[in-house]
Amino acid sequence: MAEAPSAPLAESLVLRLEGFEGPLDLLLELARGQKLDLARISILALVEQYLAVIEGARRVRLELAADWLVMAAWLAWLKSRLLLPAGTDDAEAGEEAAETLAARLAELQAMRAASVWLAARPQLGQDVFARAAPENFAEIDRSRLILEVPALLRAYLAALRRGGGRQRYRPKPMTLWSVQDALRRLGAMLGNLPDWISLDQFLPEGLASALERRAALSATLLAGLEMARGGGADLRQDTPFGPILLRPATGEGET
């Protein structure tokens, strides 16, 4: 490719077309064939060469991918603009497109050169070798535990949920004083009492809550009424909401 690009170059390129990676690759090859600095290549000459190659490919019925033909159409447009007399809008558009093309070719050229530069570097594992059997002085200490309160709480809740699911159901023991309990207690205590005694004296020991106390009081009242009905006890209340008094039945029938 020492002489200026010409028909023979185009002919030879047609045969190698499949070896190119696309239209841009071919254009760069053609530009390099001009043996000029890429900044000073003749875009018009380049376009003509490309179109000649495509024409040649058609003549030998080489099947071309679409992007080759798209580039050919675009270059044909570019050529028509570049042939216009300078100064018109269309001619300027052509100039601009030609510059863009030149810039793209320059960039591809630069990247090709970078790739060649890289490939020429002594590569690790190819040209230079590092130590293949490195020594490891790192010691793994797994003794420390990661302990965080949130994890502890999650674990506790998980344990309770799981435990709850499996535990047998046990009814809560009855803690409220029942009427039966009160009847038994009244029966046992009443015989030994000489006179009126306030109802709350009959309540059992150790009533912790107000609820338990009220429940025991009403149970004891019911028990007292029950005994009075059977004739075993007398009840009396001197004032509304006053203390309710109780004594063993004497037969006088006061309520």
Next chain:
Amino acid sequence: MSENDQKSTSPEVPEAALRLAEAFIFAAAEPVSPRALGQILPEDCEAEAVIAALATRYAGRGVDLVHVAGGVRFQTAPDLALLLRRVIEVPRRLPRVAMETLAIIAYHQPVTRSEIEEIRGASLSQATMDTLLEAGLITSRGHKEAPGRPALWATTAAFLAQFGLADLGDLPRRADLLVEAPSPGGA
């Protein structure tokens, strides 16, 4: 390398052979046998002599040429091992069962093993207890006055320290934790 002393002044080993041997032994994944070395040395070079000369050159340096099964290799000098050592801490998490057990002990202490099992609704392996004991997170604290006098378990000061708690009161109260009652009579 005891035998090097006699050969140390061996003048026949050319520098080029030394360089090649040095590079080969350095880059090889496995120890290099004299036979393998001989394959790339010039014909008139005795592999053993080159190895001996190289060992001499490296004597006393940070890297030694040592004889191991089947050949020689470079190895960092043993006296530097301590200085080169880096300890990498990889903390681990407690297994789930251990964490649950620890949580139950924290909230119910002092508590017997069978009580823990009842709360979790699953039996408790000795391995789990051992994990917590070895980590110093729990300790036994007396016995329950019940048939068999089972051991009572409680958390330790190390437990508080490791969880960053000033005291057990720093843990949220059970009532605050249990938005929904997890089970009827579950505690």
Next chain:
Amino acid sequence: MSENDQKSTSPEVPEAALRLAEAFIFAAAEPVSPRALGQILPEDCEAEAVIAALATRYAGRGVDLVHVAGGVRFQTAPDLALLLRRVIEVPRRLPRVAMETLAIIAYHQPVTRSEIEEIRGASLSQATMDTLLEAGLITSRGHKEAPGRPALWATTAAFLAQFGLADLGDLPRRADLLVEAPSPGGA
């Protein structure tokens, strides 16, 4: 290592520090940064000075100390490659397309796949991307804020290590690439 010549007679570096640095860099699988080296050296030792002294000691030997990927590593001297390849297994070289793609990523990073295709004027095969990814030479670095949010590609520290570059600034300037005759092996 051009700067070593001036420092070659640096008398301040104690032999113990040289030995330690030698062993540390020898043992490491990756390039050793001066910072990492400084951590094991005695306080009064400048890591850079120790590295320079060590590089001087190894100059001309079968193994060199070189600056790569932000650190230093030992590697065999390039002139021995031909002989060493006979005894050390060498992976296949990267295909030309992969080299070209790598060069584009190195110079244009972070860059999308379609931008690479635009520069090359040809579509990029998955096989090429896979080759570079598997070799650990490139990595994805976020997404471009554009329709489809395409992945952005960049080179890795392994890229620098593979091609013996201290950092990306070691790549020739684009202007210099264009000035050079586009003949292969122009570096």
